[in-house]
Amino acid sequence: xxxxxxxxxxxxxxxxxxxxxxxxxxxxxxxxxxxxxxxxxxxxxxxxxxxxxxxxxxxxxxxxxxxxxxxxxxxxxxxxxxxxxxxxxxxxxxxxxxxxxxxxxxxxxxxxxxxxxxxxxxxxxxxxxxxxxxxxxxxxxxxxxxxxxxxxxxxxxxxxxxxxxxxxxxxxxxxxxxxxxxxxxxxxxxxxxxxxxxxxxxxxxxxxxxxxxxxxxxxxxxxxxxxxxxxxxxxxxxxxxxxxxxxxxxxxxxxxxxxxxxxxxxxxxxxxxxxxxxxxxxxxxxxxxxxxxxxxxxxxxxxxxxxxxxxxxxxxxxxxxxxxxxxxxxxxxxxxxxxxxxxxxxxxxxxxxxxxxxxxxxxxxxxxxxxxxxxxxxxxxxxxxxxxxxxxxxxxxxxxxxxxxxxxxxxxxxxxxxxxxxxxxxxxxxxxxxxxxxxxxxxxxxxxxxxxxxxxxxxxxxxxxxxxxxxxxxxxxxxxxxxxxxxxxxxxxxxxxxxxxxxxxxxxxxxxxxxxxxxxxxxxxxxxxxxxxxxxxxxxxxxxxxxxxxxxxxxxxxxxxxxxxxxxxxxxxxxxxxxxxxxxxxxxxxxxxxxxxxxxxxxxxxxxxxxxxxxxxxxxxxxxxxxxxxxxxxxxxxxxxxxxxxxxxxxxxxxxxxxxxxxxxxxxxxxxxxxxxxxxxxxxxxxxxxxxxxxxxxxxxxxxxxxxxxxxxxxxxxxxxxxxxxxxxxxxxxxxxxxxxxxxxxxxxxxxxxxxxxxxxxxxxxxxxxxxxxxxxxxxxxxxxxxxxxxxxxxxxxxxxxxxxxxxxxxxxxxxxxxxxxxxxx
Numbered sequence: 001x002x003x004x005x006x007x008x009x010x011x012x013x014x015x016x017x018x019x020x021x022x023x024x025x026x027x028x029x030x031x032x033x034x035x036x037x038x039x040x041x042x043x044x045x046x047x048x049x050x051x052x053x054x055x056x057x058x059x060x061x062x063x064x065x066x067x068x069x070x071x072x073x074x075x076x077x078x079x080x081x082x083x084x085x086x087x088x089x090x091x092x093x094x095x096x097x098x099x100x101x102x103x104x105x106x107x108x109x110x111x112x113x114x115x116x117x118x119x120x121x122x123x124x125x126x127x128x129x130x131x132x133x134x135x136x137x138x139x140x141x142x143x144x145x146x147x148x149x150x151x152x153x154x155x156x157x158x159x160x161x162x163x164x165x166x167x168x169x170x171x172x173x174x175x176x177x178x179x180x181x182x183x184x185x186x187x188x189x190x191x192x193x194x195x196x197x198x199x200x201x202x203x204x205x206x207x208x209x210x211x212x213x214x215x216x217x218x219x220x221x222x223x224x225x226x227x228x229x230x231x232x233x234x235x236x237x238x239x240x241x242x243x244x245x246x247x248x249x250x251x252x253x254x255x256x257x258x259x260x261x262x263x264x265x266x267x268x269x270x271x272x273x274x275x276x277x278x279x280x281x282x283x284x285x286x287x288x289x290x291x292x293x294x295x296x297x298x299x300x301x302x303x304x305x306x307x308x309x310x311x312x313x314x315x316x317x318x319x320x321x322x323x324x325x326x327x328x329x330x331x332x333x334x335x336x337x338x339x340x341x342x343x344x345x346x347x348x349x350x351x352x353x354x355x356x357x358x359x360x361x362x363x364x365x366x367x368x369x370x371x372x373x374x375x376x377x378x379x380x381x382x383x384x385x386x387x388x389x390x391x392x393x394x395x396x397x398x399x400x401x402x403x404x405x406x407x408x409x410x411x412x413x414x415x416x417x418x419x420x421x422x423x424x425x426x427x428x429x430x431x432x433x434x435x436x437x438x439x440x441x442x443x444x445x446x447x448x449x450x451x452x453x454x455x456x457x458x459x460x461x462x463x464x465x466x467x468x469x470x471x472x473x474x475x476x477x478x479x480x481x482x483x484x485x486x487x488x489x490x491x492x493x494x495x496x497x498x499x500x501x502x503x504x505x506x507x508x509x510x511x512x513x514x515x516x517x518x519x520x521x522x523x524x525x526x527x528x529x530x531x532x533x534x535x536x537x538x539x540x541x542x543x544x545x546x547x548x549x550x551x552x553x554x555x556x557x558x559x560x561x562x563x564x565x566x567x568x569x570x571x572x573x574x575x576x577x578x579x580x581x582x583x584x585x586x587x588x589x590x591x592x593x594x595x596x597x598x599x600x601x602x603x604x605x606x607x608x609x610x611x612x613x614x615x616x617x618x619x620x621x622x623x624x625x626x627x628x629x630x631x632x633x634x635x636x637x638x639x640x641x642x643x644x645x646x647x648x649x650x651x652x653x654x655x656x657x658x659x660x661x662x663x664x665x666x667x668x669x670x671x672x673x674x675x676x677x678x679x680x681x682x683x684x685x686x687x688x689x690x691x692x693x694x695x696x697x698x699x700x701x702x703x704x705x706x707x708x709x710x711x712x713x714x715x716x717x718x719x720x721x722x723x724x725x726x727x728x729x730x731x732x733x734x735x736x737x738x739x740x741x742x743x744x745x746x747x748x749x750x751x752x753x754x755x756x757x758x759x760x761x762x763x764x765x766x767x768x769x770x771x772x773x774x775x776x777x778x779x780x781x782x783x784x785x786x787x788x789x790x791x792x793x794x795x796x797x798x799x800x801x802x803x804x805x806x807x808x809x810x811x812x813x814x815x816x817x818x819x820x821x822x823x824x825x826x
Contacts, residue, residue, distance in 0.1 A: 008251050011476040011532040017464040020397045021404030021415030023420045028497060029408035031055045032109045033069075033123075040410025040480045043430035043496045046504060046581070047121045047136060050055060053500025055108065058093045058252040060425050060504040060581030061486065061799045062138040064279065064294040064301050065227075066093050071108045072102030072125065074134055075583045076143060078227045078294065079582070080188050088585025091297050095157030096188055097225065099143075101150035102214060103130040117474075118250045118481050119265070119488050137267070141237065141292065142194075142224040142246045143305070152200075153212035160185040161211030164204040169211070170799055176203040176216075181238070185226070186211060190228040191683070194241045197221020201769070204586065222270075233292045236277070238302065243271030245307070250487050254533050259315040263487070266308050273307035280304050281490070282565075297584055298489065298549065299564030313540040315533075319524060320449065321373045322607040322679035329687035330655070331496060335374060337671040337739045342367055342382050348389035349403045352621075354433070356423045358439030358666035361390055362604065365446035370675045371452075380450055387447050388454060394793070395461065403464070409497065410478055412437075421498045421572035430496025434484045435508060438515030439464040439604075439667075445521035459526055470519045472534050474763045484512070485538065491579070507582040507588055508600045509546040511608070516542055517608050543612040549584065550576045550601050551617040574586045574617075574624040575601055587761075589590075594625040595638035605644045605676055613648040622646050629657075632797060632814060637665035640673055647677035651688045659693050659718035659741055662777055662794040670739030695742035696789075696823050697779040701730035704802050705767045705788055705820035711808065713765045715749045720763040723806040733826050741777040741794060743770045754798075755793035759811035763793075763800065777801075781820045790818035 012107040032042055033051040034151040042048055049057025050069050067076040075098040079091035104110065104127045111125040120137040130150035134143065145152070161169050163185045165177035175588040180195040182202060193202070193213075201216035220361045226237055226245065230317040233398040245267040254261045269276050277293060292303040317323075326334055345364065351357040368383040377679040393399045404415035408476055409430065417428025425432050444462045448455035471479040484492035486504075491502040492512045506512060516539035523532035549564055556563060565571050565584075573586040577597040598621045602613070621642060628634050629642065639660050647654030654677045664673055678688050704722035710730035713720050724730055732747045746765035752774040754767045767774050773795040781790040792810075799812030812818045 007253070008249075009472040009534055010474050012465050012467050012471060012528065012531055013460070014476065015460060017405040017412060017467075017478055019403040019405060019412060019461065019464060020395055020399065021402030022397075023407055023417055023690075024404045024413070024418040026406050026408045026413075027246050028053060028421040028429065030632050031208075033113050035112045036107070037113070040476075041049075042116065042480045043411065044484045044493045044504075045116075045121075046138070046486055046493070047116075048497060050121070050123065051113070051501070052497040052787055055500075057500045058582075059501075060154055060493075061488075062136045062140060062143070063281075063298075064141070065143065065582065067136065067261065068095070069111060069123070070098060070100075070359075072104040072106045072110075073098040073146075073153070073155065074123075074125075074132075074143075075157065075371070075628055077188075082295065084569055087573070087587050089297065089565060089567060090583040090585075093199045093582050094188070094729070096186070096227070096737055097191060098155045099134075099145055099225065100125060100133070100153050100155075101132050101147060102153050103127050103150055103218075104132075107489050107766075115247065116694045117247050118485075119248045120245075122246065133290050135244065135246045137248060139280060139301075140245055141277065141279050141294070142226040142241065142244065144246075145223045145263075147219045147221060147223065148166070149218045151218050152202075152213075152215040152223060154184075154193070156186040156211035156367060159209060159211065160206040161186050161204045161213065163816060164202065164213065169204045169206055172206055174203060174205045175317070176201060178202075184213065192226050192228050192234070192237060194224045194226075195221065195371075195621050196224065196242055198242075220515035227294070228516065229294065236291045239702060240277035240305070241276065242527055243269055243273070243275045245269055245276060252534070253536055254315075254537075259317050261313050261533070261540070263311040263313065263537060263541065264308065264312075265487070269307045272273055275305065276307040278304050279308075280309070281488075291358040297564075297580070297582060299562065299566070302561070313537060313544065315536045315540050315609050316520075316543075316611055318608045318610070320369050320446075320607070322610075323680045323820040324681070326374070326675060326678040327651075327682060330674055330689035331374070333689055334671060334674045335369070335376070336737055337669075337674055338367060338371055338374065338376065338379065339667055340737060340739060341671050342371070342379050343722055345382065345386045350393050350689045351399070353401060354427055354436045356666060357390075357401075358436050358443070359604065361387060362439040362442040362667055363667050363672065365443045365673050366606070367669065369448065373675075381457055384450055385445060385653055385817045387443055388451070391444065391447070392706065395458070396542045405464075405478070410480060411483070426457055426496060426498045429498035430483070431498055432494050433496075434469045434492060434515030435494065435511040437469050438518035440465050440510065441518035441522040442514070442606075445525050448522070448525040455525065460569060462522065463526075466522055466531070469515055469535050470531065470538065472531070482538070484515070489545075491542055491549065495636075503580050503582060505578055507604075508603075509542065509550045509579075510601050510603050510612075513539060513542045513609065513612065514545065514604050514606065515608060527728055539608065540611075543609075545603065546612055547614060547617070549579050551614070552576060552620075554620065555616070569786075572622045574598070577601075593628055593634060593638070595634060595642060596627045598625055598808045599638040599641045602641045602645045603665070605641050605672065607679070609645075610648055610680070613645040615649040636661045636797065639670055640664045644673065647680045651677050651680040651682055652684070652686060654690045657742060660777070662797050664739075664774075693779050695733055695735060695737070695776075697737060697742065699732055699826040701727060701732055701826060703730075703822040703824060704806070705784070705822060706802065707786065707806065709806060711821075713746050713753075718746070718751065718752060718765040720765065720808040721806040722802055722808065728823070735778070735823070738770070738775045741775045741792075743774055745770075746777055753811040755795045757795040759796050759798050759809065760802075762807040762809055778823070781818065782815055784820045787822055788817055788820040789823060792818070
């Protein structure tokens with residue numbers, strides 16, 4: 001392919017953020033690790049725990065290792081225990097060894113960051129003229145320690161040292177060896193210590209159940225340490241140990257002829273760049289070998305030679321709308337829903353938080369895009385007015401929920417959360433920014449697409465949120481580089497600095513994808529081609545990671561080289577809910593239902609996600625969660641997005657399933673439900689929406705089939721009771737459209753019938769306007785005569801039954817519990 005020259009893009013902007021919430025400083029600023037530097041600082045990188053809180057959190061790297069920083073030493077290990085508890089695959093963290101030097105003061109302030117990049121960090125311990133510098137570079141099988149006038153000291157984290165350099169060490173004994181290579185053994189196995197700077201003397205000492213190794217005196221030079229899993233790996237480790245990475249540049253190039261890009265890692269190497277031995281997780285460009293491997297929570301890591309990796313990705317070409325027009329069989333339903341939902345928008349919401357407001361506002365923004373795709377530009381201004389009015393609260397300093405620039409780390413946060421981790425899921429502590437800001441950027445992009453004046457007024461303001469999550473360069477003086485992305489892992493981490501920046505995790509990969517989708521849309525409307533390309537690459541790689549680490553395939557081969565979950569029992573769970581550094585499992589912090597675990601990886605449903613909803617996985621998800629999908633007590637909010645993912649495989653079935661939904665969640669709408677499934681590939685050529693049912697519409701009286709009585713309701717007694725034997729006394733109701741259902745309005749009073757969500761009260765004609773509690777699904781009753789219907793209330797998703805006194809109550813759990821009713825046209 002013809003490519004644009006590899007580069008790192010320049011800053012999106014350089015202005016100092018000045019949002020309506022002003023500036024605040026987080027109550028947990030960086031510790032002394034960043035001494036000598038000023039913000040912005042990384043908050044979500046794998047090594048953020050070095051700088052947050054007390055600085056001793058176990059960090060997710062440098063992979064394949066995990067590490068932590070003690071006052072006077074670097075601690076690290078590679079888990080030797082892989083466990084499956086029925087829900088999660090775990091490799092519990094362990095400390096195998098720690099490395100320091102005997103002259104160190106023991107003060108926590110006497111270690112610091114020397115430099116960092118988008119993947120690695122160089123840190124240094126120091127006391128007087130003695131220093132230990134370590135290059136913490138993910139993907140290196142070795143850990144590298146550069147000493148200057150310092151006496152190397154190693155401490156076993158796993159009991160006594162049983163041998164060093166082939167010499168046994170007794171329980172309370174010592175052994176001294178000399179050389180440039182030392183095999184050291186403790187209870188978890190063998191590591192190798194290599195000296196690249198000449199021979200040295202090491203003395204191993206065991207005392208009181210612990211083992212240490214001390215050099216004979218101050219040393220200047222480089223030592224490397226590596227876990228030896230198998231003796232067959234030793235030759236390869238010996239051959240390439242002299243070449244070590246000290247940093248890595250992450251750049252990218254984009255094809256000028258097709259929608260592909262290359263993500264490139266170039267390591268800075270001491271020694272021969274061509275002979276740099278690294279290990280990789282699954283990626284599209286390398287051959288496998290068993291000459292070296294390490295099993296991690298992301299599967300096996302295999303060796304690759306050379307200091308340049310080129311990872312090629314297919315880029316999305318979908319932007320605001322689907323690449324196909326809606327199936328004609330669905331067009332009327334989409335348009336009917338669109339007109340209804342736009343008419344029901346009501347007053348624009350005042351933001352009360354970031355996350356839920358953002359999800360809702362982005363869902364409403366899609367109504368304008370769908371209207372555009374259907375050629376109904378007349379509907380767009382109503383949506384724009386709703387969106388612009390809501391965003392306006394964000395720009396006014398008098399509002400209760402506002403963005404602020406946080407100065408201790410460098411970023412845009414919910415101003416109320418700078419000292420309260422409970423606000424917006426820890427937004428003030430840099431948790432979940434990409435989840436939140438992807439929604440903001442989507443809504444803003446839709447406004448800007450149709451209102452250039454609004455764009456001119458607010459571009460700088462919205463750009464602060466773009467810079468917060470996708471800033472591509474260290475030259476931006478106010479934001480770190482691509483805050484959430486772990487380029488080596490290939491996906492984002494949601495967790496920030498809360499709780500000392502402990503374990504890295506990400507639950508909702510769907511919302512991570514949406515972050516880069518929203519950023520891409522915003523970049524497109526502001527005309528920043530570089531950032532649009534960059535966000536397309538972030539989007540493509542996050543979707544690829546979703547299919548690798550969150551989507552599981554029971555039918556896959558356990559021995560596949562690129563299988564992160566070799567265990568068949570793990571893969572049978574179909575969907576990972578939470579990917580963490582030391583475990584991955586089918587669970588969530590906030591929910592345990594299968595539909596919740598699957599849906600949070602699917603939502604929000606936008607056109608670009610057709611790349612992510614692969615046929616094998618969506619079929620597996622549907623089968624795996626089928627028991628909960630059939631359970632009427634489980635919310636339709638989750639089921640709706642599962643149906644949409646399934647529509648990528650079978651749109652006709654998805655349409656039929658969607659016709660029974662009573663809710664779509666705050667981040668979805670009926671219109672989007674119908675639009676997405678109607679724009680799926682349809683190889684059968686059959687109508688997608690032909691089998692969908694609908695409420696009867698018009699003016700009717702209602703008859704309860706069991707008693708034959710007619711329903712009455714009046715201004716003096718608005719309760720709905722099937723108590724009249726005479727048709728002439730029956731109340732007349734108007735049945736009008738609502739998505740997947742309809743409203744029931746008493747004609748004599750113009751009041752809408754409402755159903756209390758508790759299911760303890762009789763239906764009542766007592767609402768002047770209709771909302772969720774005033775919507776009902778009326779469908780042919782299963783097993784009854786063709787003119788008999790069941791009624792289901794949207795307020796609690798329960799069916800309407802008739803009490804012994806004739807009162808109509810929404811308390812039936814299943815369709816079989818429902819009373820049958822006839823609707824007689826007036």
